[in-house]
Amino acid sequence: MPQAAPAIAPGEKPQHVYLVDGSGYIFRAFHALPPLTRPDGTPVGAVLGFTNMLMKLLDETDADHIAVIFDAARRNFRNEIYADYKGHRPEPPPELIPQFGLIHEATRAFNVPAIQMEGFEADDLIATYAEQAVAAGADVTIVSSDKDLMQLVNDKVRMFDPMKNRPIGAAEVMEKFGVTPDKVVDVQALAGDSIDNVPGVPGIGVKTAAELINTYGDLDTLLAKAGEIKQPKRRDNLIQNADKARISRDLVCLKRDVPVDVPLADFVRRKLDLTVLLDFLKTNEFRTTINRVQSRHGKSLAAQNLEAAPGKAPDVVTSPNLVTTNPAAVTAATTFAAPAAVDAVSVPFDPANYQLVQDIESLQLWVEAAMQAGQVVVDTETTSLQTQRADLVGISMALEPGRACYIPLGHGSGGDLLDAGEKPQQIPMDVALKTLKPLLEDPAVLKIGQNIKYDLCIFSTQGIKVAPVDDTMLISYVLEGGAHGHGMDELSELHLGHKPIAYSEVTGTGKAQITFDKVPLDKALAYAAEDADVTLRLHRLLKPRLLQEHLLTVYESIERPLIPAIAQMECVGVKIDAPELQRLSADFAGRMAELEREIRELAGIDFNIGSPKQLGEVLFDHLKLPGGKKGKTGAYATGADVLEELATTSGHPVPKKVLDWRQLSKLKSTYTDALQNEINPKTGRVHTSFALAATTTGRLSSSEPNLQNIPIRTEEGRKIRRAFIAEKGMKLLSVDYSQIELRLAAEMADIPALQEAFRKGEDIHALTASQVFGIPIEGMDPMVRRRAKAINFGIIYGISAFGLSQQLGIPQGEAKAYIEAYFKRYPGIREYMERTKDFARKHGYVTTLFGRRCYMPGIADKNPARRAFMERAAINAPLQGTAADIIKRAMARLPDALDRAGLKARMLLQVHDELLFEVPEAEVEATAALVKQVMEDAPKPAREISVPLIAETGVGNNWAEAH
DNA sequence: TTTCTCACG
DNA sequence: GACGTACGTGAGAAAC
Structure with a gap:
């Protein structure tokens, strides 16, 4: 904060003079700083940057004299020397123009003189005042990064780059021009400057110019001895363009004797008037700056009514609650009108505009800019793609197409382990997060991301509950689910025609792959900022389409509220009894070894049982068992169905033993072994990742590890569920929808008889059997009921005679007869199927009860098999998808519902029609009742379903017991 | 990298 | 009468 007391009185001798290049700052800030506008639309990005820079300067400097110097008119004495001087310079961008005046105002608000003079550039005034100051015995600091000012550097005059926050001395000048500061003009005269339209000598750049000047001493000597130069082209150029070089020198050489009318003595530091300063900050709504002024000067000032909410230090969070608690604010933020989408495609991608923060x-x-804008793209870079193992490495942000930044936080010294290079300059992690937290948690600022669930998890481990959020991946999924993938690279190429830098391009692949913290900052900036830029452009393009295409409700009521719920589930994870898995692995291994021994003995040959190819050859060639069909690849089919058939028809013991071996092998490798490795050492639990935009129907999918396919159907497999346990004093609660898809079929195909049966709670499979086969329900043969059950499932899958015959192991003709009988009894089902197929053919997609679209590319395929395949998928998708919508609606509501009821249960897993919770023992009953209620009521209020939805609960110490 | 097989709903 | 099948997933091991 600026110190109030002036060091000396006017007229006293200056010790240290600060000359701030105001004009240069505007141009540089405009490109490097985030775009920012006042609520009235005035662009103020450069103004705020300047204000903060000047404040910091005044706060930290020991200067006793200070002034900000500006350019006056565009034409000046240099145009008399060379008419085209700066002739190529385009008009400043319109957003810049109002900022010139505001920066003058800012200067005055700090009670610092703002100096400009008709006919002279700021650089000449700076040169003149620097000369005067040195003559008066003072040191001079020129605040600018303009290379044209570097000629002024000497042991009394130095520069300070306010953008990069670093001093520029003789060493930096040498780095830039290859010569000492006093020779800079000579180099510039030779090299010229295309931006300022300084001609220079053709064919000579900075490198060559420095070499020549260092050899000959100065420009005049060089030009005089130009004939000695060996390279013919260079020699001729120098001789012919000697005049141009001299003119160029006059152009770049700063005038040190401008007849200035404000004396240096007037630059003496004056007292800060806080009222004036705060008034200026308030007018421009520089909230963070106001906060800083106030926190330094107390709250006793005029602006104290302005909101001031400096971020609290992040709490250490072990059980993050990611659920938003301010629905009103969320709505306000998400209904923020999306700006025109045109820029998203028309603004070119330019890495030079990305800022390294x-x-x-x-x-x-x-x-500050993000708060003003009300929405910002946020993207995290980490050391791992798995959230639970990932450490934060950096954060990128974007505010407008082409305007993005990267904030490195955890970058190391580089890839080479032996290279003990120093760490790059970075804001300390805790400081950066403390600064970002109020923004990320601000209910009025929408945080946009591509798969933002990932970033939510990363921030939650840092104690930051990011909300509200938007996700371009999910928006794309809602708009075009099933039509294509929704990864960023794919979306960028599809919608923006731009191929982003691949992750593998910056980190490498395979063995040589490095983690992101080892990526050099320039590469990291180009990659990470581009990701944020792409995400912002996608958001501008895709978000408005939700409303236009009547998909906003699906997004807002199903997908978006699910993000924090899923993030929370992934963070919590599920507890695994590792010793139990260990025991099972050992048990399975022993039994597999025994089976292997028996199989080899019975087959009389040693072979790899796990190899389908070898197994097929052993069974059908070596043992000459009957059947043996080769598939398209020429290998025998050895699937479970084939082996079961073989076991009964041939009577040979090997197929059965192979089946047993396979089951154990599967259970061991996929579950008991693999799951142990998935236990996170930090939490002692397993954290799956739920994909929200992976399936064509709207279902979730689970991976790394997949916890949606844990065995249950066989007794051996079920043992694995015993290893899914609850924390001490807790129980596992499983709640699943009973026959939800069949109920939805009855509802959506509108079959009154089936609806009635569900309302009465009848045995639906037995009813189907009695209706189709004409058999009374009383005393029904279980086999008959089983067939009816298979038919019911077949309906959901888009039934075919072949499929049903396979499932039941009956001839295709018989299956066909069953289907005919079913359709005759329930003609509405056939009509529904035809309707659905017609709709799919006409629109290319089908819809769920809640309006979700499932695209069916290939529904009109010329290949009848592929077409039939898509038709069955089209029949299944509305049923599977509606069920998915319903459980998602329940999941989105449950964390809040549990919270409001004061229950501590945590949702752990979703398995399509089942939710698994970890519940304190004392709360089991209340939780079960609440969850059941929320799940059964999930369609409301959007849809009223005439068929009752039933959710059944189960409780136990492990998942097997709970089911 | 693709294919086969099999775990789940 | 083709075509080659039940719908939707993910993972491990073998084969290529």
Whole structure:
């Protein structure tokens, strides 16, 4: 904060003079800083950057004299020397123009003189005042990064780059021009400058110019001795363009004797008027800056009514609650009108516009700009794609197409282990997160991400509950689910025609792959900022389409509220009894070894039982068992169905033993062994990842590990569920929908008889059997009921005679007769199927009860088999998809519902029609009742279903017992 | 990298 | 009369 007391009185001798290049700052800030507008639409990004820079400067400097110098008119004495000087310079962008005046105002608000003079550039005024200051015995600091000012550097005059926050001395000048500061003009005269339209000598750049000047001493000597130069082209160029070089020198050489009318003595530091300053900050709504002024000067000032909410230090969170608690604010943020989508495609991708944020001031600017904008793209870079193992490495943000930044936080010294290079300059992690937290948690600022669930998890481990959020991946999924994938690279190529830098391009692949913290900052910036940029553009393109295409409700009521719920589930994870898995692995291994021994003995040959190819050859060639069909690849089919058939028809013991071996092998490798490795050492639990945009129907999928296919159907497999346990004092609660898809079929195909049966709670499979086969329900043969059950399932799958015959092991003709009988009894089902297929053919998609679209590319395929396949998928998708919508609605509501009821249960897993919870023992009954209620009421209020939905509960110490 | 097989709903 | 099948997933091991 600026110190109030001036060091000396006017007229006293200056010790240290600060000359701030105001004009140069505007141009540089415009490209490097986030775009920011005042509520009235005035662009103020550069103004805020300047304000904060000046404040910091005044706070930290020991200067006793200070002034900000500006350019006056565009034409000046240099145009008399060379008419085209700066002739190529385009008009400043319109957003820049109002900021010139505002920066003057800002300067005055700090009670610092703003100097400009007709006919002279700021650089000449700076040169003149620097000369005067040195003559008066003072040190001079020029605040600018303009290379044209570097000629002024000497042991009394140095520069300071306010954008990069670093001093520029003789060493930096040498780095840039290859010569000492006093020779800079000579180099510039030779090399020229295309931006300022300084001609220079053709064919000579900075490198060659420096070499020549260092050899000959100065420009005049060089031009005089130009004939000595060996390279013919260079020699001729120098001789012919000697005049141009001299003119160029006059152009770049700064005038040090401008007849200035404000004396240096007037630059003496004056007292800060806080009222004036706060008034200015308030007018421009620089909230964070106001907060900083106030926190430094107390709250006794005029602006104290302005909201001031500095972020609290992050709490350490072990049980993150990611659920938003301010629905009103969320709505406000998400209904924020999306700006025109045109820019998203028309603005070119330019990595040069991405800013590397390495100091807190720049970060403050981005935070401020994001708060003003009301929405911001946020993307995290980490050391691992698995959230639970990932450490935060950096954060990127984007505010407008082409305007993005990357904030490195956890970058190391580089890939080479032997290279003990120093760490790059970064804002300390805790400082950056403390600065970002109020933004990320601000209910009025929408945080946009691509698969933002991932970033939510990362931030939650840092104690930051990001809300509200939007997800471009999910928006795309809602718009075009089933039509294509929804990864960022794919969406970028599809919608933006731009192929982003691949992750593997910056990290490498395979053995040489490095983690992101080892990626050099320039590469990290180009990659990470581009990701944020792409995400922002996708959001601008896709978000408005939700409303236009009547899919906003699906997104808002199903997908978006699910994000925090799923993130929470993944973070919590499920407890696994590792010793139990260990025991099972050992048990399975022993029994497999025994089976292997028996199989080899019975077959009389040693072979790899796990190899389908070898197994087929052993069974059908070596043992000459009957049958043996080769598939398209020429290998014998050895699937479970084939082996079962073989076991009964041939009577040979090997097929059965192979089946047993296979089961154990599967259970061991896929479950008992693999799950142990998935236990997170930090939490002692297994954290799956639920994919929200992976399936064509709207279902979730689970991976790494897949916890949606844990065995249950066989007794051996069921043992694995015993290893899924609850924490001490807790129980596992499983609640699943009973026959939800069949109920939905009755509802959506509108079959009154089936609806009635569900309302009465009748045995639906027995009813089907009695209706189709004309058999009374009383005393029904279980086999008959089993066939009816298979038919009912077949309906859901888009029944075919072949499929049903396979399932039941009956001739295809018989299956066909069953289907005919079923359709005759329930003609509505056939009509529904035909209707659905027609709709799919006409629109290319089908819809669920809640309006979700499931695209069916290939529904009109010329290949009849593929077409039939898509038709069956089209019949299944509305049923499977509606069931998915319903359980998603329940899941989105449950965390809040449990919270409001004061229950501590945590949702752990979703398995399509089942939810698994970990519940304190004392709350089991209340939780079960609540969950059941929420699940059964999930369609409301959007849909009223005439068939009752029933959710059944089960409780136990492990998942096997709970089911 | 693709295919086969099999675990779940 | 083709075509080759039940719908939707993910993972491990073998084969390519």
